[in-house]
Amino acid sequence: xxxxxxxGDDPSKLEETLRExxxxxxxxxDEAGRGALAGPVVVGAVIISERIPxxxxxxxxxxxxxxxxxTMIRHRAEAFSVGISVNEEIDRENILNATKRxxxxxxxxxxVKPDHLILDxxxxxxxEIPQISVIKGDRLVYSVSAASIVAKVIRDRIMVYYDxxxxxxxxxxxxxYGTREHFEALKKLGPCPVHRKSFRPVSEYLMxxxxxx
Numbered sequence: 001x002x003x004x005x006x007x008g009d010d011p012s013k014l015e016e017t018l019r020e021x022x023x024x025x026x027x028x029x030d031e032a033g034r035g036a037l038a039g040p041v042v043v044g045a046v047i048i049s050e051r052i053p054x055x056x057x058x059x060x061x062x063x064x065x066x067x068x069x070x071t072m073i074r075h076r077a078e079a080f081s082v083g084i085s086v087n088e089e090i091d092r093e094n095i096l097n098a099t100k101r102x103x104x105x106x107x108x109x110x111x112v113k114p115d116h117l118i119l120d121x122x123x124x125x126x127x128e129i130p131q132i133s134v135i136k137g138d139r140l141v142y143s144v145s146a147a148s149i150v151a152k153v154i155r156d157r158i159m160v161y162y163d164x165x166x167x168x169x170x171x172x173x174x175x176x177y178g179t180r181e182h183f184e185a186l187k188k189l190g191p192c193p194v195h196r197k198s199f200r201p202v203s204e205y206l207m208x209x210x211x212x213x
Contacts (some may be wrong), residue, residue: 003014011140014132018116023130025078027108027114028143029122031099032058032151037186037197037202038169038176039159041099043104044150046143047114048077053143057138058152070153073146080146081109082154091198100124119143166192 018026037191049051050071053067061069073080079087083105085098087191087195093101103124105116116130120137137144163172169192176194178201186195186205195202 011137012142014118015040016142023116025112025114025116026116027107028109028137028141029103029146030120030138030144030148030151031102031122032148032155033101033176034095036176036196037178037182037199038087038153038171038192039162039188040084040155041090041095041102042151043083043099043102043106044147044154045081045083045110045113046073046081046146046150047110048073048143048146048194050076051142052146054078055142055149057145058148061126061149063156066153069149073150075104078112079112080096080105080150082150083107083109087194087196088209090196094198095205102158118144120148132141162194166194167176170188181211
């Protein structure tokens, strides 16, 4: 199977097709936090063949279910890791490049070297490993779904930690995304150190704060 965008009829059978082609260590990759206003972008990478009931796109699962599945994935995966790019890296490189850098980090941190990658609607250079990008891969490809859970759980834990450091923004609830609560806090408090200052409206509140000094 040639690398690139998946063009088959059934992405759910992609891993099976790859194994039939001789690939043994297929790694699913997905990110969490790409559209948030604060905090890092986190990429999960998972090599897993054992099917765990309930594994799905992390966005379709409750926090409790994600935590339960995360524990099972940790114990049953052949290998898993996360790659993290903090808000300063995102501001410096832009979110797409920071996400791709996190993909590379996550793959290099795996204890088992993958022989094929499956990514969710993303292509990454700098890895000498065949890769296929699948649109909505987090819902359609099992290992990518598992990676989405790993990325989401780890990022949520980081944001809960940040909530303790920077109270008032509701990070433990909104996870850094642009909710009404978050916008009201930005207007009242201004950006904190973990906000992405290159993102609107954070940049606008930052400018307002500078003018008012």
